[in-house]
Amino acid sequence: MVALQVVICVSVLLVQGASGSGGSEWTYTGQHGPLHWGSMFQSCAGSRQSPINIETLNVKQEYWKPLRLKNYEKAPSKMRVKNNGHSAQVEIDAPVAPRVTGGGLKGEYIFAQFHFHWGADSTRGSEHTIDGVRYPMELHMVHYKGSYGTLGEAVKRRDGLAVLGVMLEVSSNDNPALAPLATALLNVTDADMFAEISAMYPLKAFLPRNIEKFYRYEGSLTTPTCNEVVTWTVFDEAISISERQLNNFRAMMDPHGGKIVDNFRPPQPLNNRKVFVSAESSADSSTMKKVGLTFYFMTSMAVLMMNM
Template sequence: MVAIQVVICVSLLLVQGALGGGGSEWTYTGQHGPLHWGSMFQSCAGNRQSPINIETLNVKQEYWKPLSLKNYEKAPSRMRVKNNGHSAQVEIDAPVAPRVSGGGLKGEYIFAQFHFHWGADSTLGSEHTIDGVRYPMELHMVHYKGSYGTLGEAVKRRDGLAVLGVMLEVSNSDNPALAPLATALLNVTDAEMYAEISAMYPLKAFLPRNIEKFYRYEGSLTTPTCNEVVTWTVFDEAISISERQLEFFRSLHPSELEEVPILVNNFRPVQPLGPREIRQRNKLVPRTMVACTPF
């Protein structure tokens, strides 16, 4: 079978090509940084923005079926990493496209790419925070709704994208699944560079073992143009990464517009939750009332 390319060769992180927007002027520093995105892009000033702080004591329990991950256990036929000037973005080719459904999602979503956000040191880096705790890195697996046909059409719809958010925490040992990617980053130090990843792990290797506990809310892209079209799934359990591996990410160079020499702190500050609800999957089946017959 000829491999199906499951990425669209534009920066899906930015979604600029799909939107037809100019949007490359934004940065994480200076006058085009996150504090100014709202005045530069109307959507970035919306009331359903991401990321947010997840307060675990203020979540609504839902009794959804488990997430269904199709083809996540199959290694891709090709894997590439790109330094797009804002992040390290990984794209794959696969005979059958990975898909996610269930878990309260309304429909099936097709995998597009995954990318990372990280800090200058391990005290910060993630975009979402959980009870105010910021992790050193966050991985985003981006999917678009299959019924809309294309990414370009999906980003026009309120439920067009589904993103799986995975926190990374520091471990004393390297994460084997991240090792080939970390090595490939040596070949993409400058913005707009691509490199092949030599050993290809299935997408499942980049998810936590426990995917049953997660948080769900309606939000946006965390980069301009901040379209409010994302159903977020943020896992409670983190995966590991070593300090040595983090340094490979911290060695990348950003776009020329950034006012710093290295690509770090590429995360948006948390946004107001407002009237939105954060939901959490509870795998326990709610008890039903049982009628007792008196003796």
């Protein structure tokens, strides 16, 4: 548990990056906004930046083994939310750290934290867009590659991080899993505040039911210093959130007393990168189809030989 807490503390500094190299402050608007990140932070001007617009007609289908989520069904012993000045970031204590593997990932990745991006209203908010469609919110579950030992080391490597991206769409009803978090947000309206979350849901509760279909590409952190070290997994299916719950996020304040809204980076150029889509159970069905055809062919040949 202590080790996981240390990892979380490091992730706050590295993944959300409240300040970058040289102490430069970044924002989502004005002279320190996304249009200027590339001049403020060299890596933000790289060729493999995130987020992107996912064009579903131009993705390549891949037959990977199923995505495996270890300990995602186990509720954490503690869960807290922090207003880090840019987002609502959720951290957990758990006896055994959740992990993700399979699904085309090259290795096992250990959970660090998750956070959100949202809009001033529900016409916008997500960082990734799918065929140009922007959702009102996007959730990012950040993991680091276990073989690198620490998040600090993993963030230096091209395949160091794996982030699961989940879209949220507006529902007339509250999302039960988000209800305790939405309530806790009322206690972290000012920057650098944190609050315990009263009810701990397992991480699985924050994922869509269908995790078989997802988009995959190589990219970067979406906040400075924009390290190009992320293997992105963006699920096709969204989860729900109510307007009332969204409004609790929109009530949070940044360090300068302004509301934290529209905290998303615009889509970045793809620059000849390939975007893949997982084939839903198709690997198994394709294999079965081949086995079936082979069996049919062999049976037909046997019958033919018996009649000769």
